[in-house]
Every structure is written in structure tokens, then in C-alpha cells.
Amino acid sequence: MQALVIAAHGSHLNPDASDPTYAHADTIRETGAFDEVREAFWKEEPHFREVIRTLESDEVFVVPLFISEGYFTEQVIPRELRLDDWDPDQWESDGTSASQATLEAEDVGKTIHYCGPVGTHDAMTDVIVQRAETATEDPDVGEGFGLSVVGHGTDRNENSAKAIEYHSDRIAERDRFDEVKALFMDEEPEVDDVTDYFESDDIVVVPLFIADGYHTQEDIPEDMGLTDDYRLGWDVPAEVDGHRIWYTGAVGTEDLMADVVLERAADAGADIGDARDAVRELAASVAETGADAGPEPGAGAGAGD
Amino acid sequence: MTVATDDLETLLERASAGVAFDGLRVAETDGEYVLETAENEWAGLDETELRRALESAEEYVTNWYYWQETVGGEGTARRAFLRWCERAPLVDADPDDATTGPWSDGGGDDDATGRPATLGVTERYDALRGGIDREWGQLSITVRFVDIDDPDGERVYDLWHVDDADSDISDLEIYDDPRDARELATYDEDGRYRPLKTAPTLPGGWAFTGLSGDELVETVEFFYPATVANWHRELRGNLDVDHWLETAERQTGIYDVIDELPREAVEWMAEACCVDSQCLRRREWQYEDGDDLDVDGGDGPFPCREPCSLVIAAARKWAILESEDEHTYELELTTSELNQLEELIDAVAEDRTDEIREADVNDGANRYRARYLRAKRFDDEGDLEATRVDD
Numbered sequence: 001m002q003a004l005v006i007a008a009h010g011s012h013l014n015p016d017a018s019d020p021t022y023a024h025a026d027t028i029r030e031t032g033a034f035d036e037v038r039e040a041f042w043k044e045e046p047h048f049r050e051v052i053r054t055l056e057s058d059e060v061f062v063v064p065l066f067i068s069e070g071y072f073t074e075q076v077i078p079r080e081l082r083l084d085d086w087d088p089d090q091w092e093s094d095g096t097s098a099s100q101a102t103l104e105a106e107d108v109g110k111t112i113h114y115c116g117p118v119g120t121h122d123a124m125t126d127v128i129v130q131r132a133e134t135a136t137e138d139p140d141v142g143e144g145f146g147l148s149v150v151g152h153g154t155d156r157n158e159n160s161a162k163a164i165e166y167h168s169d170r171i172a173e174r175d176r177f178d179e180v181k182a183l184f185m186d187e188e189p190e191v192d193d194v195t196d197y198f199e200s201d202d203i204v205v206v207p208l209f210i211a212d213g214y215h216t217q218e219d220i221p222e223d224m225g226l227t228d229d230y231r232l233g234w235d236v237p238a239e240v241d242g243h244r245i246w247y248t249g250a251v252g253t254e255d256l257m258a259d260v261v262l263e264r265a266a267d268a269g270a271d272i273g274d275a276r277d278a279v280r281e282l283a284a285s286v287a288e289t290g291a292d293a294g295p296e297p298g299a300g301a302g303a304g305d
Numbered sequence: 306m307t308v309a310t311d312d313l314e315t316l317l318e319r320a321s322a323g324v325a326f327d328g329l330r331v332a333e334t335d336g337e338y339v340l341e342t343a344e345n346e347w348a349g350l351d352e353t354e355l356r357r358a359l360e361s362a363e364e365y366v367t368n369w370y371y372w373q374e375t376v377g378g379e380g381t382a383r384r385a386f387l388r389w390c391e392r393a394p395l396v397d398a399d400p401d402d403a404t405t406g407p408w409s410d411g412g413g414d415d416d417a418t419g420r421p422a423t424l425g426v427t428e429r430y431d432a433l434r435g436g437i438d439r440e441w442g443q444l445s446i447t448v449r450f451v452d453i454d455d456p457d458g459e460r461v462y463d464l465w466h467v468d469d470a471d472s473d474i475s476d477l478e479i480y481d482d483p484r485d486a487r488e489l490a491t492y493d494e495d496g497r498y499r500p501l502k503t504a505p506t507l508p509g510g511w512a513f514t515g516l517s518g519d520e521l522v523e524t525v526e527f528f529y530p531a532t533v534a535n536w537h538r539e540l541r542g543n544l545d546v547d548h549w550l551e552t553a554e555r556q557t558g559i560y561d562v563i564d565e566l567p568r569e570a571v572e573w574m575a576e577a578c579c580v581d582s583q584c585l586r587r588r589e590w591q592y593e594d595g596d597d598l599d600v601d602g603g604d605g606p607f608p609c610r611e612p613c614s615l616v617i618a619a620a621r622k623w624a625i626l627e628s629e630d631e632h633t634y635e636l637e638l639t640t641s642e643l644n645q646l647e648e649l650i651d652a653v654a655e656d657r658t659d660e661i662r663e664a665d666v667n668d669g670a671n672r673y674r675a676r677y678l679r680a681k682r683f684d685d686e687g688d689l690e691a692t693r694v695d696d
Contacts, residue, residue, distance in 0.1 A: 012500040012618060015491050022487060043614050045502045046530035050610075053534040054526060056381050075557055107545055 003036035003057035004028060004265055007048060007077050008065040008210065010041030017211045018044055020252045021065055027258035027282065033275035034061075034265075042072070048080035052105045052112070060105075060112050061265040065252070067119030067208055069098050070157040082106040083114060095159040096120040096166040100268035113268040118252075119163050119208065121267075123260045125170045130256045130283065132177075132204040135236060135248035142176040145246075146200035150191050150207045150220060153184030161187065164208055177204075185219065192223045195241040202237065202244045210252035221247060256283040312370035312458065313359055320355065326373060327393065328426050329365040331355070343425050364430045367458025375459065376518050382537035386525075387518045390462065391437050391448045394423045395540065430456065436463075438470075442529055442585045442606055443507040445470050446521070462521035466509030477512040483520050486513070486527035495659075501615050502529055503585040503607060529585075532607045539608045547611035550593040556617065563620040568592060570627050575600040577654075578616050579609065586613075636691035638682070645669035645678060 006025050011017035021039045029037045040051035052060060062081065064073045069091070078086035083103040090101035098116025105112050118124060132147055133139050149171070151164035161184065168182040178200050183191040194203060205224065207216045218230040226234035226247055237244035251257075259279045266272045316324065316331070320338065324331040328343040338350040340358050342365050347358045359366055378384040388395050424432060434456065436449040447463040450456040469477060480486075493499050493506040513524055526533060538544040547555075549571055553564035566574070575598050579588040586609035588602035602609075612620070638646075648669030652658050661668050668674070684690050 012615060013498070015498040022484075026484060041614075043618075044500065045613075046526075047614055050531040050534070053538070054382075054531050056378065056383065071558060079555065079557075 001035040001057035002059040002061065002270055003038065003055045004034040004261070004270070005038050005040050005051055005055075005060060005062045006065050006261060007040050007051075007062055008042075009072070010044035011213075012043050014213055017213060020211050020250070020257065023253070023255075024065070024258040024261055027255065027279055028262060028275070031262075031272075031275035031278045033262065033272040034270070042076065042080075048077055049082075052081060052108050052110060055110070058110050059270075060110055061115060061268055061270045062112055063115045063261050063264040064117040065210055065261070066117040067151070067210060067252075068157065068160045068163045069093055069095055069117060069120060070159045073098070073117050078103075078114060081112065081114070083112060086114070091116060095162040100264075102268075113265070113270070115264040115268050118257065118260045118264060119210075120166065121260050121264055122170070123263045124208075124251075125167045127254050127256045127260060128167055128206050128208070128251055129171060129176070131206045131248050131251045131254050132246070134254065134286075135204060135206075135246045141204065143178065144200060144202060145177050146179040146181065146198040146203040147171060147177040148181045148183050148191070148194060148197070148203060148205045150183050150185070150205055152209070152215065153187035155187070167208065185215065185223070190223075191220060194224050194245065195243045198243065201242070202246065204246040204248065206248050206251050209250040212250045212253060216250045254283070255286045256280070259283065312367050312374075313356070313363075315374060316359065316366055316369055317352075317356065324369065326369050327365070329362070329369055331359075344427065364426055364456075364458075367456065368426050368430070371458040371460060382533045383519070383522045385537050385540065386522055386533045387448075390439050390446055390521070391429055391433060391460070392422065392424045392439075393429060433460065440467055440606075441525060442503065442532070443467050443505060444525065444528060446525075460518065461514075462516045462518065463512065463514045464516065464521065464524060465512040466507060469509045469512070472509075474512055474514075477510060480511060480513050481515060481520075483513075483516070483523035483527055486524045490528050501584060501613065503532075503605070504583065505581075505585055529607065535608050535610060544589065544608055544610055546589045548590045548593045549598075549612060552590070552611050552617070553620070560617055560621050562624045563617060565628070566620055566624045567627055570623055572598055572600055574616065574620060574623060578619060579603065581605055582655075584609070632693050633695045634691040635694045636682075636689060642678060642682070645674060649675060 006021055008018065008021040010021070018039070018041065021041070025037050025039050028034065035057050036055050038046070038051055038054060040046050040048050042048060046054060062077070064077055066072050074088040082105050084106045085103055086101065091098035093116065098120060100113050100115045103112050103114055104110070128149060132141050132145075136145075149164050149168045152160060153164070154160050161182070164182045164184070168180050171177065172180040179198055181189070181197045183189050183194060183197065185191055189197060191205070194205060207220055209216050221227050221230050221234050224245060224247070225240045226238040226245060234247065237246045256279070259276055262272050262276050262279060266276070320331045321333045323333065330339070330341040332339045336351070338352070338355040340347040340350060340355060340362070342362045345362065347354075350358060372384075376384055376387055385395055429437075433448065433450050434453050436447045439446045439448075443466055445465055445467045448460050449463070451459045451461050465472075465477060489511055490502055490507060491499060492508070493504075494508040499506055507528065516524060522533060535544060550564065553566070556563055571592055575588065578584070579586075579600070579602070581603040584603070585605045586603075586607045587605040588609045590609065590611050591597040652661065652668075652670030658670060661671050663672070665671050666674055682690055
């Protein structure tokens with residue numbers, strides 16, 4: 001038997017923070033690729049601390065639903081899962097190349113395949129592009145468009161910016177969009193000045209965040225000048241300084257994220273059969289109908305407790 | 306009887322290797338079978354006679370099939386929980402190790418309702434026709450036969466809020482997907498978010514009906530995550546408890562400070578957070594091994610094996626607040642106004658403010674009383690007019 005655990009932050013204050021985790025877990029449940037699929041959280045239940053004991057499987061694949069390698073993926077999650085022999089060096093990562101490490105959870109004696117976060121997986125690049133497609137409702141979006149990947153950025157964790165830059169570079173290499181730029185909330189170059197960085201009239205802005213919340217639904221839209229007050233909402237596209245800004249909300253809510261979770265587990269040796277095809281088909285059909293496009297103002301404030 | 310016939314054939318296939326389960330025993334020696342149930346015993350049977358004897362012990366056969374073939378999972382918490390649901394003996398429980406918690410009913414003692422703690426197959430089959438009820442926190446679980454008139458051993462499980470036990474099922478919203486429990490557990494009756502799943506604030510008005518055993522466990526786990534696993538550990542006497550200090554010292558980042566919370570403040574914290582009125586878990590963790598907190602751990606059904614994430618988050622706040630020095634302040638209050646401050650704090654702490662009637666000006670926590678006090682005693686900045694006198 002094999003189990004999948006999706007490890008996410010969750011929130012004590014905002015009930016919507018865990019929605020993407022549940023959604024992606026459900027998508028993977030539907031594929032039947034794992035005997036057990038479980039959500040686990042830092043701020044909700046089941047807590048990281050107790051999740052492994054709720055599983056019957058001996059092989060457990062843990063995929064962190066986080067954007068960057070850093071404090072949570074390198075310290076908090078392994079510690080709380082009781083992966084006593086964990087050392088970040090086991091990932092042999094430069095900050096964006098973590099794959100997996102096989103360890104034992106000390107309280108249950110099960111084999112844990114501890115995977116790198118979804119945010120730095122190569123497949124995440126496709127999710128960002130798909131996000132641009134769903135936001136513009138154009139599966140061929142690219143020509144005449146600039147794309148900005150937006151991250152939090154912080155002085156406390158250099159890997160935070162690395163993930164954003166990594167995907168920006170990969171998208172740029174594809175020559176699909178006229179311009180690609182990594183922008184940040186808390187470091188230079190800042191998302192406030194988004195229009196300064198693009199010549200294209202149309203700019204798709206994809207925030208590399210897991211859940212919609214305070215940053216993606218309040219801070220960033222106001223900082224970019226999409227709206228004076230997030231509570232009033234904003235248009236997609238919105239007119240700013242002669243540019244059209246196609247703002248998409250958190251990429252982590254994109255249906256194709258389930259595919260990244262599956263890839264992480266498969267890279268670590270999980271037998272997932274043709275589950276990826278099923279998820280990709282599902283995500284494509286949702287993208288075509290544009291079901292996820294458009295802003296949801298106030299869809300959840302304050303994930304950051 | 307076709308399903309039961311399948312059950313019989315499956316049992317016969319296993320018979321030569323020997324079967325011993327729930328009062329049923331089948332053994333073979335040199336082509337001769339022995340069959341035992343709690344009520345009867347046959348020896349020297351050939352295969353035809355064994356078949357006939359098993360047909361007369363049909364309840365044991367279908368019971369064996371349900372547990373060994375349908376439920377499976379020997380040694381798992383899931384199986385133990387489903388056994389507990391129908392008051393079947395819990396083979397996992399080691400009577401020498403099991404705790405004396407509310408779950409320790411494996412020893413055959415009568416429980417508080419006067420019913421025997423565990424039932425043999427025949428008694429259980431009688432009871433399952435009408436349904437066997439159990440409570441798990443605020444959940445009421447009923448296990449019953451799918452076919453009450455001609456039971457083939459297959460059980461189904463119904464689940465609703467304990468407060469809805471006497472409700473007409475047609476008045477309840479009916480669900481059959483375990484995942485719907487996540488949504489039902491997210492908000493309380495007033496629509497407020499419930500970050501603590503074991504808070505005694507689960508709203509009612511819903512029912513899950515006709516769940517399989519696996520689906521029941523999944524649903525229960527969405528309502529009360531990890532409670533089945535920790536119950537099972539407690540039952541087997543191997544619940545691992547992390548006391549306050551080891552949990553606090555493990556923390557990093559912004560929670561690194563919580564191990565500085567004074568011993569005394571940990572007591573106040575446990576009194577504030579970890580009591581029956583706030584949580585259905587029974588606090589098993591202490592200050593540290595060999596140093597118990599004075600505050601009672603409560604009588605909650607679920608063992609609490611370490612401070613939860615809410616307690617950790619609150620502890621950080623208190624660790625910061627407790628690092629402040631105390632001062633002496635001087636402020637003008639009438640005796641009644643001092644009493645009123647006490648009433649206000651108490652009303653908020655007991656979550657009683659919603660119950661205070663609009664015009665009940667005798668209650669110090671009445672909104673108009675509070676507004677009057679603010680108008681009279683606060684300055685233009687909205688602060689209490691107090692002077693620090695120990696500068």
C-alpha cells in the first residue's frame with residue numbers, strides 16, 4: 001500500500017487557506033493512484049505531527065504544498081513528521097532542485113519519501129502558463145503579451161526569490177511571451193511598478209502563492225493599482241498606466257497543481273499509473289470552460305497568521 | 306441467502322488451515338473437522354457434516370466473513386474502531402496496559418448505561434437488527450445490518466450530531482460522501498470558523514447514512530482528525546505524550562520564545578484553553594515528565610498527546626506579554642465599576658456576551674453598561690484614565 005500526504009500551511013484565522021489543499025487532494029483521490037490520500041497542516045488538523053499515524057500504508061509520499069525550499073520544507077515539516085535522520089543536504093539542492101529523501105518516521109516505523117515542494121518542480125512552470133491561459137481565456141496566449149511571475153520575496157530566505165526567478169527564466173526560454181519578468185512584494189524589483197518593466201500593452205500577472213488570501217487578494221491588487229480598495233474588486237483585465245493587467249490570483253488554486261503533486265510523488269518512486277493523464281485532462285477541460293478565471297475579491301483575507 | 310452461501314464457501318476454503326475468530330473455531334486433523342461456537346461444539350465432522358453444522362451457525366459464518374474479508378486490516382486502528390462501534394471485543398486492547406480512560410471497556414465491565422461493554426456474536430446480531438449506538442465526541446454513530454430481516458452480515462453506519470439523536474431524519478440534510486464532513490466541521494452554528502476541530506461547537510442538522518466501515522472511519526477522521534489513531538494507541542497502552550517543555554523546546558522561528566513562558570503561566574494557559582468547555586480532548590501532557598500541572602486535564606473523550614497548534618500560537622503571545630514588567634496604576638472607579646470590570650472579563654471568557662439581553666442593565670457586561678463605563682472613564686484617546694505611580 002502507498003499513501004500520499006499533502007503537507008500545507010493552513011490557517012487559524014482563514015477557513016479558505018486550506019481550500020487548494022483539499023481540492024488537489026480530492027483530484028488525486030479520484031484518480032485512485034494512492035490507497036490513501038491525506039491532507040496535513042501546520043495550523044490545522046490533522047497536524048503534521050499526527051498525520052502519519054492515521055495511515056495504514058507502509059510507503060508514504062509527503063509532498064509539501066509550499067512554494068519555496070526553506071524554513072518550512074527544511075526544518076518544520078521534517079521535524080514535526082519525526083524524520084529524525086533528516087538533513088537538508090539529503091536534497092542536494094541549490095535552492096530549486098530538491099527531489100526527495102527516503103527516511104523513517106520514528107513514531108510509526110514507516111518509510112517516508114519526503115519530496116521537494118511543489119513550487120520548485122519543473123512542472124510548476126506549466127501551471128503558471130496554464131494560469132495565464134485561464135485568466136485570459138486564451139489557450140494560445142503569448143504573442144503581444146508580457147508575463148510577470150510575482151513572489152513574496154524576503155531577506156530571511158534567499159530561496160524564496162530563487163523559485164520565482166527559476167520559473168520566470170524557464171518561461172522566458174520558451175519564447176512564448178514577448179517579455180517575462182520576476183517581481184516581488186518585499187524586495188526589488190517590486191510589483192508596485194509592474195508597468196515600468198513591460199513594453200507590451202497586455203501583461204499577465206501570476207502570483208506564485210499557494211492559496212488566495214491577504215497578499216493575493218488585498219496587497220498585490222492594490223499595490224499594482226488595479227483597484228483603490230480590494231473590497232470593491234477589480235477588472236480582468238484592468239487598465240493601469242496605459243497597460244492592460246490580467247491579474248490571475250494565486251497559482252496554487254489552479255487545477256493543474258494536482259499534476260505537480262503527482263509528479264513530485266512519482267519522482268520519489270510512487271506508482272501513479274496513468275493518474276497524470278487523468279489530472280491533465282481534467283485541468284484542460286476546466287481551463288477551456290474558463291471556470292477558474294476572474295477575480296474573487298475578498299475570497300479570503302489573512303492566510304498569513 | 307446467496308451472499309451467506311458465498312461466505313460459507315470462503316470459510317470452507319480457509320477451514321483446513323484453521324479458523325479462530327470471535328468465538329468461532331474450525332480445525333482440521335486428518336480430514337476430520339472440529340467446529341466450535343460460543344454455544345455449541347461439534348467434533349469428528351467430515352466436510353459435508355461441517356457444511357451442515359456451519360449452516361446452523363450462520364451468524365458466526367457471516368460475522369467471520371464481514372470482519373475477515375470485508376473489513377480486514379488486522380491490528381489497525383480502523384478495524385478496532387469499527388469493532389468498538391458494535392461493542393465487539395477489542396482483541397487489540399491489552400487489559401494490563403490499557404489506560405483507565407473512557408474507552409477502556411474491553412474488560413467486560415458494564416458501562417455507564419448499564420449495557421455490557423462487549424457483546425458476543427449472538428447478542429450482537431440481535432442488537433444490530435435494531436442498531437447499536439455509540440458516541441464519539443459530538444458524533445452519534447449507529448451501526449446496523451443492511452438487511453434487517455435476513456442479515457447477511459454486512460453492516461452499514463449512520464452518523465449525526467448527538468443533539469440530533471432524537472430528530473426526524475427527514476429534518477436533517479443527508480450526506481453520503483465522507484469529504485462533506487470537512488465543510489460541516491469548518492464553521493460553528495454562528496458561522497464562525499472553527500480552527501480547532503475538537504472544540505465542542507460542532508453544529509448539527511446533518512446526517513450521513515448508509516456508510517461502509519471505511520467510509521465511516523474516513524468521515525469521523527474529517528470531523529476529528531487523528532482521534533481514531535490516538536484512541537487506538539491509548540487503548541494499547543502506547544500513546545506517546547509530548548509534555549509542554551519538550552514541545553516548547555522543539556519550536557523554532559517565531560515560536561522559539563515559548564519555552565520562556567513561566568511555569569505558572571503554563572498553568573493559566575492550560576486553564577484557559579485545555580478544559581472541557583473549550584475542547585473535547587483530555588489533556589494528557591504535563592509541564593514535563595514527573596512535573597504535573599495542577600489544572601485538571603478534563604474528561605474529554607479523546608486523549609490530547611501534546612500542546613496543539615492553537616496553544617502554541619497563543620503561548621507565543623503570552624510568552625511575549627509575560628516578559629513585561631508589572632507596574633502599579635492609579636485609577637478612579639466606584640466599587641460597582643470595579644465589579645463591572647470583573648463581570649466584563651468573565652462574560653467574554655465564558656463566551657456569554659451573546660446571551661446578555663439588550664435591556665438587562667443589571668448585568669455588568671450588558672452592552673449599554675459597557676458603553677456607559679467607556680463614556681465615563683475613557684479619555685479622548687479611548688484609553689482608561691489611569692496613572693502609573695511607580696515611575
